[in-house]
Amino acid sequence: MNPVKIFLLVGDPVKQSLSPAMFNAAFESLRLNSVYVAVEVPTKFLDDTVAGVRAIGISGLNVTTPHKIRIVDLLDELDDSANLVGAVNTVKNQRGKLIGFNTDGDGAIRALEENAGTVKGSKVVLLGAGGAARAIAFSLVRAGAELTIANRTFPRAKALVSDIERKLGSSANSVPLRRDRLRKVLKNADLLINATSVGMYPNVGQTLVTSDLIHHDMVVYDIVYKPLETRLLKEAKSAGAEVVNGLGMLVHQGALSFKVWTGKQAPIKVMESAARRELGRKDK
Ligand SMILES: NC(=O)c1ccc[n+]([C@@H]2O[C@H](COP(=O)([O-])OP(=O)(O)OC[C@H]3O[C@@H](n4cnc5c(N)ncnc54)[C@H](OP(=O)(O)O)[C@@H]3O)[C@@H](O)[C@H]2O)c1
Structure with missing residues (x-):
């Protein structure tokens, strides 16, 4: 079996995020040996976090408030979408090169x-x-x-x-x-x-x-x-x-990140039901 690929959401706060449920359901449904974890990163640790991503070979990131703009300067390359907007919500680690995208x-x-x-x-x-x-x-x-x-x-x-x-x-x-x-x-x-x-x-x-x-x-x-x-x-x-x-946007921006990371079409329906379930759970 290939080693597990690790994907992170970095933001502050991330406690309310639906993304771990949404992506882990997608990985499971396509039987990918991958895991997605949300990590709370205060701004003062963003540089260290990106260095850590390089050091331990994290496969990809989602980036949320307040880091979407600041992370731009810490990456190696931006695609057109990130370049236009001047902000990044998705990072792909391509053999050690960190490339930023914006799928929002x-x-x-x-x-x-x-x-x-x-x-x-x-x-x-x-x-x-x-x-x-x-x-x-x-x-x-x-x-x-x-x-x-x-x-x-x-x-x-x-x-x-x-x-x-x-x-x-x-x-x-x-x-x-x-x-x-x-x-x-x-x-x-x-x-x-x-x-x-x-x-x-x-x-x-x-x-x-x-x-x-x-x-x-x-x-x-x-x-x-x-x-x-x-x-x-x-x-x-x-x-x-x-x-x-707004649920459709959450699912589709996530599906585009999934495609960037894996090259595969995302299981949209699986992601949507997982996000909906998690939203219901977090409401309680
Ligand atoms: N569905 C999804 O997938 C998705 C994805 C991303 C974000 N979102 C949601 O979109 C919202 C905005 O996110 P963001 O990342 O763009 O946040 P942001 O960068 O902090 O921007 C906030 C925006 O809201 C305005 N605003 C805040 N309070 C206001 C008020 N009381 N009256 C009028 N305008 C007010 C701000 O205006 P000023 O410029 O005047 O401060 C600014 O335009 C959040 O609720 C977030 O959860 C949803």
Whole structure:
């Protein structure tokens, strides 16, 4: 038997992560001699952790908050996705060379398109300009969406738009995160995406957009998956809009990491049921 391959999630905190359950179920279902473990790494130990990954030959990493940007400088190479976004959520150890990828954006689009059809030509309003929003914004523009970004810290939205324009040569818009401005842009939007942490457990009563700003032929996508039905999705349902929750993104960004590490198609259904089960367990 080949020696066991070890994959790690590095972040701080990682206690609530669904990824170990999701990946270990995937490895088991394809009978791969691999194991996935979440490790809590404070920022001051990130350099040592990456040195450790090299020293003991860890096969791959997932990287989460707060290390997605900082780890970029500790790797040997970045693929296109990580280069564009300037952040990494997946690392592959290729015979000692550490290569960074970013699967968040394409994972989000796959989950969305699986549920609500193509984003090509859609008018999209994206809430947020943090790590996940950045990745999603680049993937949306590459997939042919017309993008407007709204963020609480407006200069971050503007900076993201100028990054997109510089790196992709496509235009995008930014607006301040104010009700009057949102009302205006949402009137003509096909898709609203929440890529902020607003509405996430334990702040489940919060939403940036209420039903009066949503119209019924719009799709509303919330990447927050705890809870699965956020206040925003409740507001959207009451306005008659189609809704997509954040579990699909979690599964698809993971499935893309799985493909990077193993070269194999991920068992999507197995991963989704494992993530759903774990979410139920962590709720108790
Ligand atoms: N489904 C998935 O697979 C998946 C993957 C990644 C992330 N996520 C979820 O996505 C969310 C964002 O993650 P991230 O990594 O992008 O975090 P992040 O980099 O910390 O960004 C947070 C974003 O939320 C905004 N925000 C936070 N509190 C706010 C408030 N009270 N009012 C308005 N805006 C607020 C921030 O705005 P400012 O710029 O003004 O601070 C920023 O745009 C988290 O809930 C995370 O769990 C889901």
